[in-house]
Amino acid sequence: MPAPSAPVRTRPAPSVEPAATPAQSITITANGPYVVHGNVELTEQAITPVGGHREYRTVRTFPSQDVYALCRCGRTSTPPYCDGTHVSISFDGEETASREPxxxxxxxxxxxxxxxxxxxxxxxxxxxxxxxxxxxxxxxxxxxxxxxxxxxxxxxxxxxxxxxxxxxxxxxxxEPRLEPSIALLEDPEEGVSGPLYVRGGIPLVSADGSVYELRNRYALCRCGASRNKPFCDAMHVTIGYRDGLTDPDAEEEK
Ligand code: FES
Structure with a gap:
């Protein structure tokens, strides 16, 4: 969504009161998956038009696990989990996003x-x-x-x-109070699968060991095509990414 012109550059800083527990975090592995720690709830949610706006509709909830690895290259045969395909395709997962707050x-x-x-x-x-x-x-x-x-x-x-x-x-x-959770977003209107929606102030650790600025909400790329890794830049729409879990077209018909 493009922004209109003429922003003004004076601002108060946003603050975050994370709901995540100290055990909860996401670690990015070099050219590999996101490793999620701390029994973070994992769901699949569809971006759903309701009247003149959109809402999140839960499609399914995955079994709870203390630690799990979510595919970051977009090519796994066991979505949403990593199956090691990133190695055979020589996935380039270089983190290129700005670290500026x-x-x-x-x-x-x-x-x-x-x-x-x-x-x-x-x-x-x-x-x-x-x-x-x-x-x-x-x-x-x-x-x-x-x-x-x-x-x-x-x-x-x-x-x-x-x-x-x-x-x-x-x-x-x-800033909304959000329980720590990760949602695999599906976008039936566009017929594509979207990013990982991370909620609740879960710390994100880079493959180089540094920690990203703590945010209450952020969207991680899972199609592998973002030019702003690890964050989503909407390339899933451009490449028509589908995770293979849910047929977005079928989802639209419900
Ligand atoms: S990151 Fe391992 S299969 Fe995609």
């Missing part, structure tokens, strides 16, 4: 009620579009309490963590 990367769109921080890290999940307008328009119209609420809903549902609102007067950060 969100509040340094984000553009700022001031509104009368809420101010929007937007780092442009788009997973094309389209939760930023609601019946009354997109998140940037709603931010401009946030003198109206109902539209302010809609604006915050539009930013809070974004799986990429691209969009964060702060109260313009008080500086309060609107």
């Amino acid at each position: 969100f509040d340094e990367r984000a553009d700022v769109y001031p509104g009368p009620g809420v101010t929007l921080l937007d780092d442009n890290r788009c997973a094309f999940a389209r939760f930023c579009h609601r019946e009354d307008g997109d998140v940037w328009t709603l931010t401009e119209l946030s003198y109206d309490e109902r539209l302010k609420h809609e604006a915050v809903k539009a930013s809070s549902d974004c799986p990429a963590g691209r969009l964060v609102h702060v109260d313009t007067e008080e500086g309060t950060v609107y």
